[in-house]
Amino acid sequence: MPPPSAPGDTPAIGDDVRRQAIAWFVESQSGSMSPLRQQALLQWRQNDPCHEAAWNRLASMEMLSRGAAGVNSALALDVLQQAGRQRRRTLKLLAGAGLTGGLLWQLRDTWLVRQAITDHHAGIGERRDLRLPDGTLVSLNTRSLLNVRYDEHARRLILAQGEIIVTTASDPQGRPLYVETPAARLRPIGTRFIVRHESDALGTRLSVNAGQVAVSRPAGTEEIIVAAGQYTRIDRHDIQPPQAETGSPAAWADGLLIATRMRLGDFVQELARYRPGILRCDPAVADLRLTGSYPLADTDRILAALAQTLPVRVTYRTRYWVTVGALAG
Structure with missing residues (x-):
């Protein structure tokens, strides 16, 4: 594992890396992380100094929140009082996963917390x-x-x-x-x-x-x-x-993703909304074009179809980390 960076050498952490780190952290605190997922987390941390820096920052925040329990208790109580019964249960689950005090407040803009305090x-x-x-x-x-x-x-x-x-x-x-x-x-x-x-x-x-x-x-x-x-x-x-309007913006209501001469990079970015984890497109193939109607019920099948119809390969580092890239050679 990379050694911790010196204070002056801490790499800049982008929004995407921050979100990935939060997702990994929540999963690691859930108590149900499999050995395979633990290995995937270790690999993610080792892949980039920014990943390790983001992870260490979250870990530091969690330790601070344990040492300063109640600092943001008034804020948390206000959220709980305004939330409905189902949202209160969700927030209690977050607290049970170690997301308490200052850390819960730091994560207030993440998907997991935002959905817990939203009506629908x-x-x-x-x-x-x-x-x-x-x-x-x-x-x-x-x-x-x-x-x-x-x-x-x-x-x-x-x-x-x-x-x-x-x-x-x-x-x-x-x-x-x-x-x-x-x-x-x-x-x-x-x-x-x-x-x-x-x-x-x-x-x-x-x-x-x-x-x-x-x-x-x-x-x-x-x-x-x-x-x-x-x-x-x-x-x-x-x-x-x-x-x-020349597109089909309501096609998702019928369970479809429709592409008409769409850039592969844009298509992959759109498809990523419908599956967990990371789905990225290599810039080397991002300008390829595709046309078709793709059922959203099975995004893995869509990825397989891309590999069959375009000069690309789909690489699964894990189920939750997939890259659409150029063919080898």
Whole structure:
């Protein structure tokens, strides 16, 4: 195992490595890690000094949290009091896995903790349908987090992360419906539409199937109208003018990933949303193009199909670490 770095030599730790380290750490603290997975963790730590640095930082945080139990107890208690019964059970499981005190607070933005304090979520590879009290139908795609806030004045769907399809219903009380993301506020006008928000950097994508949607920034008053058959993107800077929708953004609701002359790198990045672990594409083959309709129920079969139809090979370092790369030689 690489020796610990000196304080001045600590390598920079990127967001992807940080997320990988957290996932490994949570699994290692679960009490059910198999010898094979323990070996895979050891290999991951040895592969890159950044990996080992991220792991050591997490371990240090965990020790500090044990030594400072209760420092963030008020925050944890507030979360527990606001969470529903199922979310409280999940948070107790996290605490039982050693994620207490300061460490739990440090991990507050990770998937495991965020889903524990969210009203509705779809896990990796999952799709869920929700029928709301007013009859509105919401479909959640993989890795999605949604809060529902209905009161006497408005109906609000707050998409923290992921992707949803909304089919609106008229409200007997006449309350307006809003869909909110960190980048946008959407006001549907008798419609069916798809909203996707993966990160603040990528912003929000809106595609309208039927009706219209009025789009504004979260704190803005100026709206633009996106009509059926159009899409737009909203980021931290602006709202892009609506354009004709040429893709199939709702195909996931039918369990499909559809590609039309799609870059392999983009395809692999999209497929990675539907499977646990790490799935990456070697830059040497990222610009290859593919067209097809792929059932999402079996992502390993999709990877096998890539190896059969393109000049690539699929390498499984473990079940949870897969690379699509160039053929040898």
